[in-house]
Amino acid sequence: MSALKQVLIIDDHDSMRAGLELLIRRRGHATMSAEGGQEGLRLLDERGADLIITDLKMARVDGMEVLKQVKKSSPDTEVLVITAHGNIETAVRAMKMGACDFITKPFRSEEFAIKVDRILREREERLRLQQENMALRVENTYLRSEAEDGGTPYGEMVGESRGMRRIQRFVERVARSDSTVMVYGESGTGKELVARGIHARSPRHRGPFVRVNCGALAEGVLDSELFGHERGAFTGAERQRRGRFELANGGTLFLDEISTITTATQVRLLRVLQERELERVGGEKTISVDVRIVAATNTPADELLSGDDFRDDLYYRLHVVPVTVPPLRERKDDIPLLVDHFVQKLQPRTRSQAKGVDPAAMKRLVAYDWPGNVRELENVIEQALVLAEGNALLEDDLPFLPNLGAGAGKAASAGLPGEGVNLDKAVDGMEEKLIRQALERTGGVKAEAARLLGLNKSTFYAKLKKYGVQ
Ligand SMILES: Nc1ncnc2c1ncn2[C@@H]1O[C@H](COP(=O)(O)OP(=O)(O)OP(=O)(O)O)[C@@H](O)[C@H]1O
Ligand SMILES: [Mg+2]
Incomplete structure (x- = not known):
């Protein structure tokens, strides 16, 4: 037991008081004593006590009254009542009023000492649990508010493309199990959203969702972040x-x-995944945990397995139920839905008037290839909303959207003809077409057209000459 315990004895018999004080001091606790209830309550008020031992039958303020007052003014203080032989009813009444235990006169000193020790030990344990609970509640509130800052707290995944429907079905299905899930996908595709979606739909949804960004932390820090540490x-x-x-x-x-x-x-991680047990850094006590693991990476599965940096056994522990979130360019059907979603979501924050998107602007958004996937799309919409002056987003509001991407997207979707193709000729043809389009759009202003194509002036002029464009 830690820290010195303060025990208050209230009894109107001098010899009894002295005897009990002696017993308790021998157990290593501090004591104070009072002749009657009133004095006892005053001492409690002045100095506080972990435990009060009181006789029930006393003149003026009796033990029952003491008990009542203590439970009102100092509910964490335990009360042990001393009852006369054959008066079990009073003892029961005292317990109902909040006494933690009773002892019947006459008693042996050994019996008394054991009771006092047990009461103090249990009280300490109870207070420790209360404190831990409180700390945990604070941490949970923090974690939950962190989750809600994400905008789509319960993992609302927008999209009706085949790829996205497959992901949505997957999330529903694996949420029911406790199996480890590995989410693959390029940066910004929505891996975290998948992880949050699984948690929100799982039987664990009332428990915490805790994220660790393993990439952002140095090795030592990551260990203590994941496994905790002991003092010192x-x-x-x-x-x-x-x-x-x-x-x-x-x-x-x-x-x-x-x-x-x-x-x-x-x-270390492998061990926890296998045993669901861990030791804090610098600690020896083994702690069991009940957690469902979802991991994510933008390294494709085969690279993870073939590379030297990632242990095969860990790979197999994580790659239990794998899923790959497809890049946005492979599910262009989702772009208009996502655009609308982000306009609705970001419009209040950007204080924009725009509530929709002009068809020409939408066409460009769909044509672009989105190497940064959904996150890039979200950023572009936010920038456009900040710029937009009317009540719809226009092409002009998308100056950040690289133009080359649009052409590249179309070029990629042109497809290879069955009989094959002469690549040089095809590329030249495409290049000429894009140059003519750029000049058309800029009304023949060459510097502008070069910028639209992401070319410097001299390269642009060289190409004009090559294709004989005026
Ligand atoms: N299907 C979707 N519907 C709505 N919002 C989405 C969707 N997919 C992604 N987002 C949003 O795009 C942003 C990026 O998603 P997320 O953080 O989940 O991607 P990620 O794959 O974890 O990216 P990274 O690898 O860069 O960490 C988030 O703001 C997320 O809310
Ligand atoms: Mg992420």
């Missing part, structure tokens, strides 16, 4: 800290950018 585990570890695995207990742990972790951390 390393310089600067001034207090004990629970790791993300423990914080995610009962919920889902999202290991983002998993491919970046070092070999040492991989080994």
Whole structure:
């Protein structure tokens, strides 16, 4: 037991008081004593107490009255009542009023000492749990508010393309299980949204969703972030800290950018994934955790497996139920839906008048290839909303959208004819066509046309000459 305990004895018999005080001091606790209820309550008020031991039958303010007052003014203080032999009814009444236990006169000193020790030990344990609960509640509130900052807190995945429907069905299905899920996909495709969606639809949705960005943390920091540390585990570890695995207990742990972790951390992680058990950094106690794991990476599965940096055994532990979120350029049907979604979502924040998108602007948005996927689209819409002056987004509001991308997108979708193609000729043909289009659009202003094509002036002039364009 830590810290000195303060015990207050209230009894109107001098010899009894003295005897009890002696017993309790021998157990290593501090004591104070009072002859009657009134004095006892005053001492409690002045100095506080962990435990009060009071006789029930006293003149003036009796033990029942003391109990009533203590539970009102100092509910964390335990009360042990001393009852006369054969008066079990009073004892029961005292327990109902909040006494933690009773002891019947006459009693042996050994019996008394054991009771006092047990009461103090249980009280300490209860207070510790209360404190932990409170800390956990604060942490959960923090985690939840972090989740809601994401805009689409419960993982609303916009999209009706085949690729997106497949992902939505997948999320519904795997949410029911506890299996580890590995989410693959290029940057900005919505991997985190998939992870949050799985958690939100799972039986664990009332538990925490905890994200760890493995790529953003240095090795040592990542270890203590994931597994926690004991006080003094390393310089600067001034207090004990629970790791993300423990914080995610009962919920889902999202290991983002998993491919970046070092070999040492991989080994530790492997053990937790296998045993669902861990030790904090610098600690010896084994802690069991109940977490569902979702991991994500933008390194494709085959590269992860063939490379030297990622352990095969860890790969197989994570790659239990894999899914790949397709890049946006492979599900262009979703672009208009996503554009509308982001206009609605971002319009209030950008204080824009625009509530829709002009068809020409939409056409360009659909044509572009979106190497940064949905995140890039979201950024472009936000920028456009800031620029837009009318009540619809126009092409002019999209100066950030690279023009070459549009052409490249069309070129890529041209497809290879069955009989094959002369690549040089095809490329030349495409180039000439794009140059003529650019000049048309700029009304013949060459500098502008060169900019539209992402070319410097001299290259542009060289190409004009090559194709004989005036
Ligand atoms: N289908 C979708 N519907 C609505 N919003 C989406 C969709 N997909 C992605 N987003 C949004 O696009 C942004 C990027 O998504 P997310 O963070 O999930 O991508 P990611 O794959 O984790 O990217 P990175 O690899 O860069 O971390 C987020 O703001 C997310 O809300
Ligand atoms: Mg992400």
